[in-house]
Amino acid sequence: MFYQYNGTKYLLNLIDTPGHVDFSYEVSRSLAACQGTLLLVDASQGIQAQTVANFFLAFEQGITVVPVINKIDLPAAQPDRAIQQIESTFELDGSNILKISAKTGLNVDRVLPTVIENIPPPDGDVNKPLRALLFDSWYDTYVGVVCLMAVVDGKLQKGDKLLSAHSQIRYDVTEVGIMHPEQTSTGYLHAGQVGYVICGMKVASEAYIGDTFHHVKAPVQPFPGFEPAKPMVFSGIFPIDTNDFNKLDESITKLTINDASVSVQKESRFGEDDSNDGNNEYHRKDILVTYNDGTVKTIRNPADFPDPHEISTSVLSVSEPMVLGTIILPDQYMGPVMDLCGVRRGEQLEYTYIDETRVIAKYILPLGEIVKDFHDELKGRSSGYARRWFKQNLFNSFDYEDMGYREADIVKMNVLINHKPVDALAAILHRSQAELVGRDWARKLRDIIPKQLFEVAIQTAIGNKIIARETISALRKNVTAKCYGGDVTRKMKLLNKQKEGKKKLKMIGNVELPQKAFYDFLSKDKGKSK
Structure with missing residues (x-):
């Protein structure tokens, strides 16, 4: 946006970043493209956990922090208490902290002047080789991936040939401009400016947040702190009907084309120890x-x-x-x-x-x-x-x-059904938790697995050591139901025949776990032991 202050026209680029931990890496890269940041604190709630984390992200990068107290119009607002928290937690001067209400507009007109007065302008050199930081992107159906870049040094213009420092892929710039507030083509961006770049990138997964771009024949030192974004929220997805695997695969592929934040890894088994999380978000990091x-x-x-x-x-x-x-x-x-x-x-x-x-x-x-x-x-x-x-x-x-x-003392816990391991239910745990989890899992499986015509042993083990056992008694069929009176030896003959048959079943029988048993086990509510 353009802003007039004290007779001077300023070009400002404002980035609204999420506060949640899942986006901490994206926030750190957005901060790398800025010279300052507004630390917004709710007057009714005060400092929150992510407020502390994001402050230190900015502090470590040497970025100017301008605290602002918002929502002072609320009946429960305590702006002085919030200022005291800022002073004690961040050791910032609270005498000049702005108190605003975005809802009523109170003191909002003082925010941008405060930004101009306290945050220094970019110090890039337009005469140096191009060095641009990619800090955001989105997918457009007609032109492919649109990249948001901060030009730190040099000049970027339409027709330039760019090279990604991370992937080493070359791109031809077809359009460049600023967000004012929508895409406004300018033909070039110079040092200190932030704008959008369309360069023929077809897949969003090629746009690595924090990547450095430069001219093909003019390599530069990449910006520090770059690393491919790591997943923070994990989800195991599988179709109810196994015939729908191909449809699921196609749908996820379409999603990843448009969203660079999604990474996919195909597994041929159920995830690790996600039985205790109803949202199926559990995944022990490597x-x-x-x-x-x-x-x-x-x-x-x-x-x-x-x-x-x-x-x-x-x-x-x-x-x-x-x-x-x-x-x-x-x-x-x-x-x-x-x-x-x-x-x-x-x-x-x-x-x-x-x-x-x-x-x-x-x-x-x-x-x-x-x-x-x-x-x-x-x-x-x-x-x-x-x-x-x-x-x-x-x-x-x-x-x-x-x-x-x-x-750490990490172990692998196996689940055995009639002494045969079930690979889909194996889990990696800390040794101190193995016995507790093993007993709980054995009880859950006892309540979920249907009865068989033979006795079923459920065991959890670490190596050769059994840590828990539950037994499902055999399903008894009333073979004497049709015997009305008569010699008792006839009934005993039928019962002994049934007993011998169960012994044979126990020796050669395999317990088939129905798909519903897996669903019930993975469900937080249905999988709870009785």
């Missing part, structure tokens, strides 16, 4: 196995996990992904929440009051514990307080960020 010879193997599937003998003889260490979790909530709920984090193998790093009643707690937690019902339990243990926040803004009371890997 486990790393380091062998004695220095080889590192990525484990994404329980079937690939080394057996106990291999672990004892060839494996140096097994590591799981960790996250830094930030929780903000009233101090009266800290006891139950600390207990929850302890049960989930959390390590407390910080416990600080941000005002008279609210605390901020930071924990190092395994990622596998976070994505497995953690949010539901957090809401339950805070007596619905977190639930109200969740409805207004996703996960306001909890946020997390990647903390790399840490060595």
Whole structure:
């Protein structure tokens, strides 16, 4: 947008970024394209967990932060309390913080002047070779992928030949311009400007957020901090009817053409330990196995996990992904929440009051514990307080960020039906949880698997060690129903014949798990043990 202030015309590019943790990487790349950021704080709720995370994203990149208090028109607004939280948490000067109401328009006219006065202009050099940062994209049916780029150095114009520093794919620029607010062709962009570029990119998956673009014959140093975006929300999708696999595959392919944020990996088995998550969002991020010879193997599937003998003889260490979790909530709920984090193998790093009643707690937690019902339990243990926040803004009371890997005692748990392993139900767990989960799973399967004409043994095991067992008794058919009186030896003959037949069935019989049993087991509600 163009904005007139004190007799000078300014060209401003404003990016609205989501606050949720799923988009933290996209937020960091958008910040890399900016010189400053507005930190918007709700006057009625104060600082939230993702507010803290996003502030430090900007702080680490050396970007100017301009805090703004919004919604001061609400009856429950406490702007002075929000300013106090900003001062104590971020150590910013609260004397000049703007207090606005976007609903009524109060003091909104002071926001852009504050931006111009406090945020420095771009310092790029138009005479240097082109160096442009891709920070957003979308798919257009007629022209393909439209890229949003920030030109840091040099000049980009129609007809230029670009090269992606990450993929090394060449593109020809067919249209370039600014968003004013829709696409307005200008023919060129120079250092310091942000605009859209159409370069014949056909698939959205080629537009890597954070990638550096330059002229084909003028290579430059790529922008630091780039890495392919990592999935944050996982979902296992499978059709009810196996004949619909091809239709599902075609539909997902169409989705990925238009959305670069979706990555797909085909699996021939059910996912890992997603029986405890009703939304099927559980997926333990890759486990790393380091062998004695220095080889590192990525484990994404329980079937690939080394057996106990291999672990004892060839494996140096097994590591799981960790996250830094930030929780903000009233101090009266800290006891139950600390207990929850302890049960989930959390390590407390910080416990600080941000005002008279609210605390901020930071924990190092395994990622596998976070994505497995953690949010539901957090809401339950805070007596619905977190639930109200969740409805207004996703996960306001909890946020997390990647903390790399840490060595852990990880094991593979097998499920055996009549002493035969069921690969689709194998799971990777921490050893401390294996017995509890194993007993729970055995009880669930006992209630789900239909009775057979022979006894069915359900076992969970780690290697050769059985940790839980449940038994489904044989289905008894009344073979003496047609015997009315007569010699008792006739009834005994029929019963003994049935008994011998069941022994034979038990020796050669296989338990067939119906598809409905898998659905019931994966369902949080239906899979609960009685």
